[in-house]
Amino acid sequence: MTDTTPQYDALMEVVRARGTSRAFKPGPEIPRAHFELILEAARHSPSGANAQPWHFIVVTEPGLKSEIADYFVSEQRFRAKQKMKFPTPDYRGIATAPGVIVVASDFRWTRAFPGFRDDGSELGEMYRENAERILLQSVAAATMSAHLAAAALGYQVWWITAIGQEKAQNALKPILGVPDEISILDIMCFGEPLKAPYTRWKKDIGDIVNWNRFDMDHFMTTGEIDEWIETRRHKVMYKDAENVD
Numbered sequence: 001m002t003d004t005t006p007q008y009d010a011l012m013e014v015v016r017a018r019g020t021s022r023a024f025k026p027g028p029e030i031p032r033a034h035f036e037l038i039l040e041a042a043r044h045s046p047s048g049a050n051a052q053p054w055h056f057i058v059v060t061e062p063g064l065k066s067e068i069a070d071y072f073v074s075e076q077r078f079r080a081k082q083k084m085k086f087p088t089p090d091y092r093g094i095a096t097a098p099g100v101i102v103v104a105s106d107f108r109w110t111r112a113f114p115g116f117r118d119d120g121s122e123l124g125e126m127y128r129e130n131a132e133r134i135l136l137q138s139v140a141a142a143t144m145s146a147h148l149a150a151a152a153l154g155y156q157v158w159w160i161t162a163i164g165q166e167k168a169q170n171a172l173k174p175i176l177g178v179p180d181e182i183s184i185l186d187i188m189c190f191g192e193p194l195k196a197p198y199t200r201w202k203k204d205i206g207d208i209v210n211w212n213r214f215d216m217d218h219f220m221t222t223g224e225i226d227e228w229i230e231t232r233r234h235k236v237m238y239k240d241a242e243n244v245d
């Protein structure tokens, strides 16, 4: 085994401890200091142009959590009616999650990134795509730091992003008084899990790492990806790694 450092080991302990639960014990309440510790970790994250394009809304009022959960339950019903095959989880878990933090961003910060131009030109369009990627990666970096901090405090976490569509934005923003210019990107729930947590399947290191050039053994055809979705997706999302063949 390669030599590590105590800090690496401590980091990996937290990284491995982090895991998703989608239902939490309703109590005890999360101390305010824990929200602050979690968001202190987020605050130190890197971001494109150091723009720090993030806002965090800590939701503690049970009525607000229920309203958010209600939206997701209606979305769940809508997906079922549309016969979407995606294995949608039970979002009622949001209502009883002790910790709820809504992560938002202001896409006007894309103006801070390279090549931004507002003139409708092809060049502007090309760099708009780039700028949006920078913004989303920046907020994801901060969100991940927050998730790791929550894991370090002993909580299980739940990263919810099923809200990209305009309908979701229109439903959720008024609940939290979020202005039009700001987009809700994801919702972080955390707490003590209702059921024993389990470790999900992760790809082997050799399957994701390429040295110097892309290893074409790692390339999947669209058909192979579709097959994976059909046969494995539900297992890797909802089963213990040991039960995924």
Ligand SMILES: Cc1cc2nc3c(=O)[nH]c(=O)nc-3n(C[C@H](O)[C@H](O)[C@H](O)COP(=O)(O)O)c2cc1C
Pocket: 018, 019, 020, 021, 022, 089, 158, 159, 160, 161, 162, 199, 200, 236, 237
């Ligand atoms: C960007 C991102 C989006 C996600 N969106 C959702 C979501 O909308 N709903 C949900 O139940 N889980 C969501 N998850 C949680 C994943 O399903 C979960 O991380 C994955 O199954 C791996 O499990 P693990 O977190 O226990 O390692 C999301 C995770 C990430 C990183």
